[in-house]
Amino acid sequence: xxxxxxxxxxxxAEGRAANLPCNHSTISGNExxxxxxxxxxxxxxxxxxxxxxxxxxxxxSLIITEDxxxxxxxxxxxxxxxxxxxxxxxRATSGSRLTFGEGTQLTVNP
Amino acid sequence: ETGVTQSxxxxxxxxxxxxxxxxxxxxxxxxxxxxxxALGQGPQFIFQYYxxxxxxxxxxxxxxxxxxxxxxxxxxxxxxxxxxxxALYLCASSFTSGSSxxxxxxxxxxxxxxx
Numbered sequence: 081x082x083x084x085x086x087x088x089x090x091x092x093a094e095g096r097a098a099n100l101p102c103n104h105s106t107i108s109g110n111e112x113x114x115x116x117x118x119x120x121x122x123x124x125x126x127x128x129x130x131x132x133x134x135x136x137x138x139x140x141s142l143i144i145t146e147d148x149x150x151x152x153x154x155x156x157x158x159x160x161x162x163x164x165x166x167x168x169x170x171r172a173t174s175g176s177r178l179t180f181g182e183g184t185q186l187t188v189n190p
Numbered sequence: 191e192t193g194v195t196q197s198x199x200x201x202x203x204x205x206x207x208x209x210x211x212x213x214x215x216x217x218x219x220x221x222x223x224x225x226x227x228a229l230g231q232g233p234q235f236i237f238q239y240y241x242x243x244x245x246x247x248x249x250x251x252x253x254x255x256x257x258x259x260x261x262x263x264x265x266x267x268x269x270x271x272x273x274x275x276x277a278l279y280l281c282a283s284s285f286t287s288g289s290s291x292x293x294x295x296x297x298x299x300x301x302x303x304x305x
């Protein structure tokens with residue numbers, strides 16, 4: 081699975097959009113981009129995933145660049161409960177494991 | 191629909207002992223993966239079980255072993271516990287169809303402390 085690079089930490093004001101970047105320059109054609117988040121001492125929570133088209137669900141939007149070498153997770157209206165570590169993971173559908181990096185600690189401030 | 195559950199929530203063991211952790215998968219899921227998360231780090235893949243067999247393993251020694259049962263629940267066994275085994279152990283379930291692996295849903299974890 082391709083390696084990802086994320087900033088270690090980010091801050092966001094409550095009610096504003098949080099835009100979390102991820103670089104995955106070695107991504108292969110059959111690899112998806114997955115996003116999970118982990119609130120302190122809880123299990124990781126699945127957020128969204130995509131291959132090459134932008135995706136949106138009730139939690140977030142995922143924007144993948146045309147060359148697929150980077151992506152951005154967007155939380156449109158961040159709340160204090162969105163404070164968590166966000167992990168960007170690249171994984172092939174034929175791959176059984178998730179390879180977690182260090183993630184981005186997002187802190188939403190009141 | 192019941193989510194992924196794990197037991198126990200917390201566990202304290204001493205070095206050299208053995209431990210068994212349990213996981214019940216989400217309804218409709220047939221695959222269970224186990225991860226170890228040390229303090230301040232991301233989860234690390236231990237192994238996965240599908241059709242009651244190990245289906246992929248991370249860089250963990252043989253004293254880490256597992257089982258999957260016909261109802262898709264799973265156990266993680268760790269023998270000869272070491273201090274470095276202290277961590278949050280996470281179980282994730284998913285649905286596998288052929289060679290396609292879908293998103294994994296995690297349980298709350300078991301916090302293991304080895305003294």
